[in-house]
Every structure is written in structure tokens, then in C-alpha cells.
Amino acid sequence: xxxxxxxxxxxxxxxxxxxxxxxxxxxxxxxxxxxxxxxxxxxxxxxxxxxxxxxxxxxxxxxxxxxxxxxxxxxxxxxxxxxxxxxxxxxxxxxxxxxxxxxxxxxxxxxxxxxxxxxxxxxxxxxxxxxxxxxxxxxxxxxxxxxxxxxxxxxxxxxxxxxxxxxxxxxxxxxxxxxxxxxxxxxxxxxxxxxxxxxxxxxxxxxxxxxxxxxxxxxxxxxxxxxxxxxxxxxxxxxxxxxxxxxxxxxxxxxxxxxxxxxxxxxxxxxxxxxxxxxxxxxxxxxxxxxxxxxxxxxxxxxxxxxxxxxxxxxxxxxxxxxxxxxxxxxxxxxxxxxxxxxxxxxxxxxxxxxxxxxxxxxxxxxxxxxxxxxxxxxxxxxxx
Amino acid sequence: xxxxxxxxxxxxxxxxxxxxxxxxxxxxxxxxxxxxxxxxxxxxxxxxxxxxxxxxxxxxxxxxxxxxxxxxxxxxxxxxxxxxxxxxxxxxxxxxxxxxxxxxxxxxxxxxxxxxxxxxxxxxxxxxxxxxxxxxxxxxxxxxxxxxxxxxxxxxxxxxxxxxxxxxxxxxxxxxxxxxxxxxxxxxxxxxxxxxxxxxxxxxxxxxxxxxxxx
Amino acid sequence: xxxxxxxxxxxxxxxxxxxxxxxxxxxxxxxxxxxxxxxxxxxxxxxxxxxxxxxxxxxxxxxxxxxxxxxxxxxxxxxxxxxxx
Numbered sequence: 015x016x017x018x019x020x021x022x023x024x025x026x027x028x029x030x031x032x033x034x035x036x037x038x039x040x041x042x043x044x045x046x047x048x049x050x051x052x053x054x055x056x057x058x059x060x061x062x063x064x065x066x067x068x069x070x071x072x073x074x075x076x077x078x079x080x081x082x083x084x085x086x087x088x089x090x091x092x093x094x095x096x097x098x099x100x101x102x103x104x105x106x107x108x109x110x111x112x113x114x115x116x117x118x119x120x121x122x123x124x125x126x127x128x129x130x131x132x133x134x135x136x137x138x139x140x141x142x143x144x145x146x147x148x149x150x151x152x153x154x155x156x157x158x159x160x161x162x163x164x165x166x167x168x169x170x171x172x173x174x175x176x177x178x179x180x181x182x183x184x185x186x187x188x189x190x191x192x193x194x195x196x197x198x199x200x201x202x203x204x205x206x207x208x209x210x211x212x213x214x215x216x217x218x219x220x221x222x223x224x225x226x227x228x229x230x231x232x233x234x235x236x237x238x239x240x241x242x243x244x245x246x247x248x249x250x251x252x253x254x255x256x257x258x259x260x261x262x263x264x265x266x267x268x269x270x271x272x273x274x275x276x277x278x279x280x281x282x283x284x285x286x287x288x289x290x291x292x293x294x295x296x297x298x299x300x301x302x303x304x305x306x307x308x309x310x311x312x313x314x315x316x317x318x319x320x321x322x323x324x325x326x327x328x329x330x331x332x333x334x335x336x337x338x339x340x341x342x343x344x345x346x347x348x349x350x351x352x353x354x355x356x357x358x359x360x361x362x363x364x365x366x367x368x369x370x371x372x373x374x375x376x377x378x379x380x381x382x383x384x385x386x387x388x389x390x391x392x393x394x395x396x397x398x399x
Numbered sequence: 400x401x402x403x404x405x406x407x408x409x410x411x412x413x414x415x416x417x418x419x420x421x422x423x424x425x426x427x428x429x430x431x432x433x434x435x436x437x438x439x440x441x442x443x444x445x446x447x448x449x450x451x452x453x454x455x456x457x458x459x460x461x462x463x464x465x466x467x468x469x470x471x472x473x474x475x476x477x478x479x480x481x482x483x484x485x486x487x488x489x490x491x492x493x494x495x496x497x498x499x500x501x502x503x504x505x506x507x508x509x510x511x512x513x514x515x516x517x518x519x520x521x522x523x524x525x526x527x528x529x530x531x532x533x534x535x536x537x538x539x540x541x542x543x544x545x546x547x548x549x550x551x552x553x554x555x556x557x558x559x560x561x562x563x564x565x566x567x568x569x570x571x572x573x574x575x576x577x578x579x580x581x582x583x584x585x586x587x588x589x590x591x592x593x594x595x596x597x598x599x600x601x602x603x604x605x606x607x608x609x610x611x612x613x614x
Numbered sequence: 615x616x617x618x619x620x621x622x623x624x625x626x627x628x629x630x631x632x633x634x635x636x637x638x639x640x641x642x643x644x645x646x647x648x649x650x651x652x653x654x655x656x657x658x659x660x661x662x663x664x665x666x667x668x669x670x671x672x673x674x675x676x677x678x679x680x681x682x683x684x685x686x687x688x689x690x691x692x693x694x695x696x697x698x699x
Contacts, residue, residue, distance in 0.1 A: 119520060126497070127500070139543055139544040154547065157541060157542040158539065158542075159491055159542050160525075161522050174558075177561075178553065195499070195519075198503045199511060201511060202510075203513055203517075203656075204659065253563075255480065255538075256484070256529040256538045257535070258533050259530065263655055270535050386520075387522075387523060387526070388538075389526045390525070390538055448652060452631060452657075508667075510667045512660070513656055513660055514629070514660045517656055
């Protein structure tokens with residue numbers, strides 16, 4: 015017991031590309047994947063913007079590793095992202111010491127309307143089974159479905175699993191699709207902006223939904239990690255908390271997200287001023303961003319450079335934490351702070367240091383936060399070693 | 400460094416029967432599990448009007464957690480942020496997913512239902528328990544095809560042994576798409592209740608499975 | 615107006631599953647949100663759906679809902695003045 019957790023590899027499949035490199039390149043150029051929604055099945059829900067994965071390219075790339083007819087779109091997305099992340103590693107997925115942690119909010123929910131597969135296919139455990147059996151992994155995957163914190167929470171669980179010591183490698187993958195189910199629900203919440211979302215901005219008026227998959231390969235072996243990732247980065251801290259306030263509205267004080275942040279930073283053995291960058295949840299709803307600003311201020315992080323990546327990818331739900339952690343890791347590797355799209359002027363009671371220009375900076379420690387329905391919050395601390 | 404954790408209270412409900420700590424076996428009977436849950440709510444004077452706004456899964460989790468805690472206020476013993484709620488099930492929120500989907504099937508009569516949509520996430524029941532009890536600590540929701548008590552005990556015991564949490568409400572709360580109810584909830588603490596000889600269960604997979612299959 | 619008020623009370627009971635209540639238990643003049651019936655922000659969204667579905671009234675800005683939904687009476691008066699079906 016007591017093993018540490020290091021990053022060995024990552025991958026992103028989003029509207030901005032099918033590799034981490036493609037994604038980071040677009041972000042570096044200030045490109046956003048959020049645009050006016052052209053998905054035919056969603057036109058009755060307009061006006062709205064979305065950030066969609068290129069399905070033609072997905073099918074084409076997936077056909078090189080599997081039969082597209084045997085897998086749902088989401089399964090293809092997960093498997094392709096994991097395969098790409100593993101390509102640069104020597105991980106043996108058939109080993110009993112390798113564990114998969116799958117994060118999703120709604121999984122194959124599109125099968126609710128039209129399911130050409132067996133009835134069980136709609137279950138999240140079935141989705142995980144399909145993924146692990148593709149990679150011939152002997153272990154039962156851990157499936158976490160904890161609303162919008164799922165992806166980041168999965169990385170925290172990977173840390174716990176590696177610490178316990180039964181596994182030496184954990185593959186975390188978070189994915190979700192844009193479906194009529196989810197979009198109509200957020201429309202009924204009046205939470206969607208007609209324009210690309212503007213996190214933390216004065217004129218923000220709701221979120222933009224996105225889809226994608228983020229995969230992070232974690233190992234307890236520092237030398238393997240350093241060799242395959244180039245830089246030794248540790249998942250040094252992680253904690254969750256609950257608002258205990260309301261099932262859909264965030265806390266009015268930010269104290270509970272503050273609890274998770276403080277625990278996570280403490281676990282990493284550092285102090286708040288050593289955090290060089292915060293990757294916030296920043297959904298661009300009025301209440302979420304206001305709550306986060308309060309929480310960061312309570313934790314004395316109000317001057318730390320912060321962005322929300324929702325302006326690039328939209329809100330990718332169960333994938334968001336995983337996708338945004340990959341970008342945070344790349345920020346660390348490249349010592350680059352990426353601008354927060356859609357932000358012009360301060361729109362929170364407690365002002366934050368929002369990144370308005372992509373710039374070089376020393377980044378040794380990063381805080382990633384997320385909050386979701388059910389009042390859940392998560393905070394992850396990443397540290398260069 | 401590993402200390403022992405104890406199950407200080409438990410509650411098992413399966414379709415239309417319930418067993419709490421092997422002592423209180425409810426007299427309530429009902430054809431429908433949803434009605435049993437409602438009868439338990441009323442019989443035990445839980446007086447929490449929000450209960451009626453919850454979906455089936457949250458109602459089940461809520462009633463079982465109330466019976467398990469038996470009016471005990473956990474925040475009197477522990478700091479709110481040291482108490483965890485870690486739950487799991489097989490079908491996530493599928494039962495309510497189907498109900499919500501009904502509201503968007505017909506384009507001519509298309510009214511997406513916000514009060515159903517909010518319950519299309521299984522971790523909402525954790526939120527409901529946290530709100531009721533003022534719990535602000537760790538919360539996680541897992542899905543597995545069958546109860547995975549090896550994993551759950553390992554996870555919870557790890558968090559307790561490392562001092563991340565002091566107390567945990569954990570277990571399995573399932574409402575299937577076919578309307579089958581199954582809940583097994585445990586209160587896990589570091590101290591056993593000395594005066595209560597019925598409750599000398601360590602939080603180990605063997606004991607957990609034994610209790611789970613008691614009905 | 616009294617018929618509409620009674621109808622609305624039943625709608626509220628059905629929508630929010632207030633099974634232990636009858637229309638007579640709801641005070642026409644009492645606040646719907648906060649104290650009183652204790653409805654919350656999601657319930658406000660659900661009331662908007664009822665307005666649209668049953669009476670053909672669409673409230674675009676959730677902020678407008680605050681005044682309209684303050685009591686059963688204000689809600690009934692708004693519906694009477696704006697209903698399309």
C-alpha cells in the first residue's frame with residue numbers, strides 16, 4: 015500500500031481532433047469546436063450550439079481496429095480513444111494487474127429509442143464489458159457515473175486503486191455523446207445558450223453541450239511514466255464533496271467545493287500559492303460560475319490563472335473531467351496557459367484571474383475542479399515531480 | 400496500520416419485504432414495491448415532503464437510509480465532511496430514463512419534463528441523502544452488473560484506513576427498468592456499538608454478502 | 615376564476631405527487647415557493663411546462679416566472695389573462 019500515481023499516456027477525441035496533438039494544436043490557435051448545431055435530429059430544439067465529433071472519421075478510423083456494425087457509436091469512441099492512448103505505451107491490457115475505469119453519465123442512452131443490439135446493451139456495465147473484452151482485459155471494469163464530475167472522479171479513483179496496490183496500471187476513459195435525450199433535458203432546464211458558451215463572462219447565458227472521449231493511462235511505476243510521457247507528472251491529490259443543498263442548483267456559498275479543493279491540495283502536500291493554474295468547471299451558467307468563483311476565493315486561489323475549457327469543447331458531461339485533465343496535463347508539459355474562450359469581462363461577484371491570452375508560464379502544480387447535479391464536487395491536484 | 404471497520408447498522412429491502420438489523424422486520428406488506436416504500440415512509444413518520452417529488456430510486460434510497468439511521472444525526476458524531484456516501488447499482492437511472500423519454504417521444508406533443516430529467520442521473524439519490532442529513536463528504540456512484548462487494552469493501556475500508564473518511568453510508572440501491580427493487584445499505588464506522596450485540600459485523604465481503612442475501 | 619384555481623391546485627398536486635394533500639389543503643394566497651408549498655427552481659420549470667402544455671402560454675424568461683408563480687391566485691390570474699387554449 016502507498017504506491018503513487020503517474021501519467022503514462024493520454025488521448026483526446028473531440029470536435030477539435032482525434033489525437034491529443036491535434037486538439038492542443040487547435041486550442042493553441044484559439045480554435046473552438048463549439049458552433050451552431052447542425053445535427054438534423056436536434057433542429058426542433060434550436061437555437062443552440064454544440065461541439066460534435068466527426069462521425070465519418072470515427073467510423074473510418076475505427077474500421078481499422080474493429081467492425082463498426084458490431085459496436086455503438088459511443089463504444090467505437092471509447093475503444094478508439096483507448097487504443098490511441100495505449101499505442102505509445104507498453105501496457106499489457108491482458109494482465110490481471112491492469113484495470114479499466116470507465117466514466118460516463120448516459121452511456122448508450124441513444125439505444126433507448128432504437129436498439130439494434132441485445133437489450134442489455136443499454137446498461138453501463140455492458141458498455142464497460144464491451145470495452146474491456148475488446149482489449150482482452152481479465153478484470154471487471156470499475157464504472158463511475160457521478161454526473162458531471164465522473165471523468166475527474168475516475169482519475170481520483172485510479173489513484174486510490176494504484177495506492178491499494180492490486181493493480182500497477184489503470185486506464186481511465188471518460189466519454190459521452192450528444193443525444194436528443196440529454197439536449198432536450200438541458201433545454202427543459204433553460205440552461206442552454208443560443209450562442210457559444212461564455213464561461214465566467216458578464217454576459218454568459220448558459221452552456222453549450224459537447225461530446226467526446228478523454229483517456230488517461232496511469233501507472234505506479236515512475237520510470238515507465240517518465241519514459242512514455244516525457245515528463246513525470248503525479249496525480250498528487252484528489253477529493254470529492256457534496257453541497258448538501260439542492261439536487262440541481264449549486265451551493266450559494268462555494269464552501270463545499272472549497273472542502274474538496276482544500277483536501278486535494280493538502281493531500282498533495284502543497285499550499286494554495288503553489289498552484290500555478292486552475293482548470294475550472296466553468297459551464298457558463300450563471301449559478302455554477304458564481305459558485306466556483308466563491309470557492310476559489312475561499313481557498314485563496316482568486317489570483318491564480320484560471321480557465322474553463324468549455325469554450326473549446328462544450329460541456330462533454332461524463333467525459334468533461336477526463337478531457338479537461340488531459341488538456342491540463344498538456345498545459346504542464348508545454349508550460350502553457352491556454353486562454354479561456356468566450357471571456358471578455360468579469361461576470362462573478364468575486365473576481366478571478368481568467369486567462370485572456372495564451373502564454374508561456376511555469377506550471378508545476380495544477381488544480382482541476384468539477385461540479386455536477388446531485389451537488390457533487392471534485393478537485394484533483396496534479397504535480398510535476 | 401489497518402484498523403477494523405464495523406457495520407453498525409444495516410437495512411435490506413427486496414421487492415416487498417424489508418429487514419433492518421435483523422430485528423425490525425416490517426409489518427408492512429404490499430403488492431407493489433413502490434407502495435411498500437411509501438408505506439414505510441408513512442409508518443415511520445419521516446415527514447419530509449420532498450420525498451414525494453423524488454423518483455423511485457431516490458425514494459428507495461431515502462427510506463432505507465432513514466430506517467438505517469433510525470433518527471440518529473450522524474453530524475452529531477462526525478464532521479459533515481468526514482462522512483461519505485458511496486452507492487452502487489446495476490441499472491443506473493434507467494427506470495426514470497424511460498419515464499423521461501416518454502416526454503420526448505411524440506414531436507406533436509413534445510414537452511421535455513425537467514422534474515424527471517433531473518433524476519436521470521443515479522448519483523442524485525446520493526445528493527438527496529446528503530441534503531437530508533447535512534453530509535458534505537466523499538460521494539461516489541458505481542455501476543456493476545451484480546453487487547461487487549469485494550470492490551466496495553476494499554474501497555470503503557481503504558478510505559477509512561487512510562483517514563480520508565470516518566464514517567460511510569454505503570451499499571447497493573437498485574430499481575430495475577422492470578420495476579424490481581433491491582436495496583442493501585450499511586452504516587460503516589470504526590467503533591462497534593458495544594451495547595448492541597446483534598451488530599458485531601466487521602465490514603468484510605463475507606458479512607456484507609451474508610446480510611445482502613438475508614431476504 | 616374559482617374553477618381555474620381548483621383546477622390549478624389539482625395540477626400542482628398531480629405534478630409534484632403531493633399524495634397526502636387535497637386541493638383544499640393548498641392556500642390560494644400562500645407562497646408557492648420557499649415556505650408555503652416549498653417548491654423550488656426545478657418545480658418552477660415544471661410549472662412552465664404545465665402552462666405551455668395545458669394553456670398554451672410560453673414564458674421565455676425564467677425570471678418572469680417569479681411574479682407569476684408567487685401564489686396560486688397570481689398564477690390563475692395570469693393564465694386567465696393570457697391563455698390560448
